[in-house]
Amino acid sequence: MATEIRVPTLGESVTEATVATWFKKPGDSVQVDEMLCELETDKVTVEVPSPAAGTLGEIVAKEGETVGVDALLATLNEGAAAKEAPKSEAKAESKADAPAKADPAPKGGSGGGQTVDVMVPTLGESVAEATVATWFKKAGDSVAQDEMLCELETDKVSVEVPAPASGVLQEILKNEGETVEAGGKLAVMTRGGEGQAHSVEEGAHETTQQDGGRGPVETGSGSGRDVEDAPSAKKLMAENNLSASDVTGTGRDGRIMKEDVQKALSSPKQADAPAPAQAPRAPVAAEDAAREERVKMTRLRQTIARRLKDAQNTAAMLTTYNEVDMTATMELRKEYKDLFEKKHGVKLGFMSFFTKACCHALKEVPEVNAEIDGTDVVYKNFVHMGVAVGTPNGLVVPVVRDADQMSFAAIEKKIAELGMRARDGKLSMAEMQGGTFTISNGGVYGSLMSSPILNPPQSGILGMHKIQERPMVVNGEIVIRPMMYLALSYDHRIVDGKGAVTFLVRVKEALEDPRRLLMDL
Incomplete structure (x- = not known):
């Protein structure tokens, strides 16, 4: 039975890729999930695994060809590997491999x-x-x-x-x-x-693996480097007089990809230069040093630190403020929260109101929902709302996808689910990618006012704060109202002051009169 190998989904807004390398050739035996080929897009490198065990049939898309999403790459004859592999590979097997073959089934046992x-x-x-x-x-x-x-x-x-x-x-x-x-x-x-369904080769990865008939490829961490780099990467290195030792490969087995070369070209002295910008630590008295504790930063904390600093260094970040009278929203929530929870099985919080208000405002001011890509501005005709969540290990931002199409109940359920998964450390990569705008609620910790930092490549982030009763003048009279300060940090390279202020005013209006959300006003 023949199975079609097709181009997988390549990522957000990516419609085509180039076939970089085939790891197998027609007639080769392959196992389930073994890598068949590698595709290069303008953003990432995508590996295409085998959906089943068998023999690779015809390769339709050759190396260097451009293919679209779901295009046919090759065909796979299922089931042939288990029958044909021993015949075709028995002669090629060296004596050194014999112990590995005999290993799985010792004498006298039950397998x-x-x-x-x-x-x-x-x-x-x-x-x-x-x-x-x-x-x-x-x-x-x-x-x-x-x-x-x-x-x-x-x-x-x-x-x-x-x-x-x-x-x-x-x-x-x-x-x-x-x-x-x-x-x-x-x-x-x-x-x-008895249930040894895996192939004999399963335990034989210690030394080498066969790579599409091109000979053994080292998989250990030795100094020898037999990994084939991406063709586009080799071309770019040759054009810029770079050697493989000048570039850190992030592909499979340390394979150098095009983006690795581009990164090395953008910071050619990074490898040779000492860690920049950090001032030496001031001397510490011996009696104080004895009472200090030094703990290595987690990878998550290192990434948070790097991304926050990159956001400050890259974007022309500016923050504008406003305040919102939460009376109407709080009264609406109080009136319907019991009925809402009874029907939908989730509590009605403030996050759904703010998410809806932001989606409403982003339609009017689309540049806050856009991003810069080189010299282009990419406008998003959808809202993937990032919701900043504090965890024991640091801040993460799971994404509520297509929030502009969701109901209050769907938003509350999704935010509750993502928040729980974030605190348990169970979020997947996909759940934290693709956000177009972010909401951060420092009010849950008691923050009265702050300037949130952008989450690149997004151009806007809304900071919510503590609701606090304050005296306000309403119709010439001083009254006590529950007030919240709002802060919008935005990238001034793409968002003008007028757009930022308009966005914040629309959020304020929607929260002070939630009926506007129903009437799309």
Whole structure:
């Protein structure tokens, strides 16, 4: 049975890609999820895995060709690998491989003792390494298939590593605190029992792997570098007189991609220069030093620090303020909160009101929902609302996608779900990407006034604050009203002062008279 290999979804606003490298050739045997080829877009590199085990048939899109989303790349003959691989590969097998083949089935047993490698999973777009945060098991422990073995921490999310099979954790190769690369080996486990459905090659990744007939490729961390770099990267390096040692590869097995070369060209002296801009620490008295505690920053905290500083250095950031009388919104919420919770099963909070008000204002002032890409302004005809959430490990911003199309109940449910997943460290990369505008609620911590920092490449972020009763003049009389300060930080390169003020006034109007949201006023 033939299976079609097609171009996967390439990402937001990306419609085509270039076939960079085929790792296999027609007739090669492939396993499930083994990488067949790599596609390059103008933003990221996309690997195309095999959807099933079998034999690669015809390659339709050759290296260097441009393909669109869902275009046919190749065909795969399913089931052929298991039957044909032993015949075609038996002759090529060297004597050195014989022990690996005999390993899984020791004499006299019931087929137990097969060695299975525990590998670092794919860590996400543009993420090449992680830190081993916690091992839930120790060497010698029995584990069930899909039981969590350890947790890895990247600069964006935490990644859990499940057991690939049932068995015994034999050896832990990377301890807590060590850095590992995507595709690296974490541990070795032995699996017992009759159900050895995996191929013999499963435990034979220690030394080399076959790469599309081009010969063995080193997968260890040795100094030799036999990884084929992306063609576009090699061309760009040649044009700019760069060698592979001048560029840090972030692709599979350290493969250098086009964006890696572009990054090296934009900061050519970064590798040679010492860490910039940080002033040396002032001398500390010995008696004070004895009472200090030094803790290494987590990857998430390092990323937060870097991104916040990049936002200040890149954008022409400015903040405008206003205040909103929350009386009408609070009364509406009080009147309907019990009925709302009874019908929808979720509490009616303020975040849905603010999300709706922002979506309403963004339609009138679309530049606040846009971003700069080089010399272009990219306007978004949708609203993916980022909601800043404080967690024990730092601030993260999960995204409520298509918030402008959602009801109050749907917004409240999604925000509650994302908030819980954020605090548990269970957010995926996809849930934190693609936001077009952000809301940050410092009021939950008691903040009365602040200037939020942009979340690049977004051009706007709204800061909510504490609701506090203050004396206000209404119709010539002094009355007590629940007031909240609002702050809009925006990128002045794309948003003018008039647009920023208009946006904030529209949010204020919608919250002071929520009926305007129903009437689209």
